[in-house]
Amino acid sequence: MRAVRDHERAVDALRRSYAAVPAGETVRLAKQTSNLFRPRSAPRVPGLDVRGLTGVLDVDATARTADVQGMCTYEDLVDATLPHGLMPLVVPQLRTITLGGAVTGLGIESTSFHNGLPHESVTEMDVLTGAGELITTRPLGEHAELHRAFPNSLGSLGYATRLRIELQPVGRHVALRNIRFTRLEELVDAIGEVVDKGAFGGEPVDAMDGVMFSPGESYLVLATFTDQADGRPSDYTGQEIYYRSLRRRTRDVLTAYDYLWRWDTDWFWCSSAFGVQHPVVRRLWPQRYRRSDFYHKIVRFEHRHQVAARVDRWRGRPARERVVQDVEIPLARTPEFLRWFAAHVGMDPVWLCPLRLREPAGPGSARAWPLYPLQPGETYVNIGFWGSVPITPGAADGDVNRQIEHMVSETGGHKSLYSDAYYDRAAFDRLYGGETWRAVKDRYDPDHRLTGLYEKAVSRA
Ligand SMILES: Cc1cc2nc3c(=O)[nH]c(=O)nc-3n(C[C@H](O)[C@H](O)[C@H](O)COP(=O)(O)OP(=O)(O)OC[C@H]3O[C@@H](n4cnc5c(N)ncnc54)[C@H](O)[C@@H]3O)c2cc1C
Known part of the structure; x- marks a missing residue:
């Protein structure tokens, strides 16, 4: 646990490094890790000093809250809460996603x-604004406008240095039911049942996600937190690979810790691109490098040096378009989107994660998140796909991503902004609360020292 005095010193260091960035230069965090996927321009001045803002300040097991520094990874956060039998209300799947990053850049889980x-589930947040002021925001009150505009602002309004979040109880184990569907309509009906009843087939469900291998083969994973597990928990951090288990097992048990990080070990299934799922390579690949942040480093190296792209060119293979996206589609339109995706993009597997705005809304929440306006009462399914497709003759890089953006809008969905985006400014403003963003920006960053949201998300500034 980090002491309050150390936190204050770290915030001072951050403020000093912010003041040292010359006006007109891009302000950027000097973070060790990132889960952003779009390439960014190289910074010309040193980034903001956030080294001392990576810890947990306090876990209040009675109130079920935690005070956490803005750049604390969920891995470290969970390490602090699990000994109390508690976890954050939503724990994104990748270990090095930070709390501040998930709040400003959105996050999702089962x-x-x-x-x-x-x-x-953020009840209070300290933010260093673009104007260089440190303010505390809450869902209601003086800075409620910033509190509500912060999610999906991607650091364009200010940087969160401390967040107070709610926690929830979790058992020592998680019992899983892997349910197979041959028709997407049945999958959608099952999701609807879990959302309505909090149970499926009479058994309670605490968490739910799924995987589609093809429109004729999809799985829902229904999870129940428990202290009593039947049998020894499975281990997918060694030779076994988690996503493959969905096809082999109808029931499973994991420790709570392994459940939270079940997708990190193989970066969902994306580790196959590095050969890590081949039995021989897997045995030789050190366990400490079977983690999403290590794979991400390899991808960043490839972005910089284009080794695979050069080998492809040399072998006469077509260039490839990166298709790395998470989109949210209303439940009723999900089969239509998934069938279109299978026919026109053809990447598999895809990750499925149902979501709704929280009900009842968290303490004091006005339920308005203007920069990512999901409809209250509507169930969506987050559909995640991460890979690349060949650029066909006559097509250009970006065409498939543009078609996806079009289809997302057609089906009444939304797209998160951690990866490539191609919207024009008018469409972007309409979809991501442009008017509100500008008003909040003018109030908290009047000189526009922090890079704009459109510039970050679309122009890759
Ligand atoms: C392949 C892939 C899969 C993903 N899958 C999931 C998923 O399954 N579930 C999920 O929840 N999310 C997922 N994400 C998205 C991820 O949660 C967001 O990209 C999140 O913003 C990453 O957090 P980070 O801490 O790594 O932030 P970074 O990547 O370091 O930064 C993201 C942006 O947030 C800003 N930022 C970072 N910290 C702060 C702060 N403290 N205050 C203000 N601004 C800040 C940065 O300036 C930057 O613009 C995925 C991303 C990728 C690339």
Whole structure:
């Protein structure tokens, strides 16, 4: 646990490093990790000093809250809460996603069908604004406008240095039911049943996500937190690979810790791109490097040096378009989107994660998140796909991503902004609360020292 005095010193260091950035230069965090996928321009001045803002300040097991520094990874946060039998209301799947990053850049996980998104359980937040002031925001009160506009602002309004979040109880184990569907309509009906009843087939459900291998083969994973587990928990951090288990097992048990990080070990299934799922390579690949942040480093190296792209060119293979996206589609339109995706993009597997705005809304929440306006009472399914497709003759890089953006809008959905986006400014403003963002920006960053949201998300500034 980090002492309050150390936290204050770290905030001072951050403020000093902010003041040292010359006007007109891009302000950027000097963070060790990132889960952003779009390439960014190289910074010309040193980034903000956030080294001392990576810890947990306090876990209040009685009130079920935690005070956490803005750049604390969920891995460290969970390490602090699990010994109390508690976890954050939503724990994104990748270990090095930070709390501040998930609140400003959005996050989602299998508890999102009843807990909403990570920002919905933030009751208080210290923010260093673009104007260089440190203010405390809450869902109601003087700075409520900033509190509500912060989610999906991607650091364009200010940086969170401390957040108070709600926690929830979790058992020592998680019992899983892997349910197979051959028709997407049946999958959607099952999601609807879990959302309505908090149970399926009479058994309670605490968390739910799924995987589609093809429109004729999809799985829902229904999880129940428990202290009593039948049998020894499975281990997917060694030779076994988690996503493959969905096809082999109808029931499973994991420790709570392994459940939270079940997707990190193989970066969902994306570790196959590095050969890590081949039995021989897997045995030789050190366990400490079977983690999403290590794979991400390899991808960043590839972005910089284009090794695979050069090998492809040399072998006469077509260039490839990166298709790395998470989109949210209303439940009723999900089969239509998934069939279109299978026919026109053809990447598999895809990750499925139902979500709704939290009900009842968190303490004091006005339920308005203007920069990512999901409809209250509507169930969405987050559909995640991460890979690349060949650029076909006559097509250009970005065409498939543009078609996806079009289809997302057609089906009444939304797209998160951690990866490539191609919207024009008018469409972007309409979809992501442009008017509100500008008003909040003018109030808290009047000289526009922090990079704008459109510039970050679309122009890759
Ligand atoms: C392949 C892939 C899969 C993903 N899958 C999931 C998923 O399954 N579930 C999920 O929840 N999320 C997922 N994400 C999205 C991820 O949660 C967001 O990209 C999140 O913003 C990453 O947090 P980070 O701490 O790594 O932030 P970074 O990548 O370091 O930064 C993201 C942005 O947030 C800003 N920022 C960072 N910290 C702060 C802060 N304290 N205050 C203000 N601004 C800040 C940065 O300036 C930057 O613009 C995925 C991303 C990728 C690339």
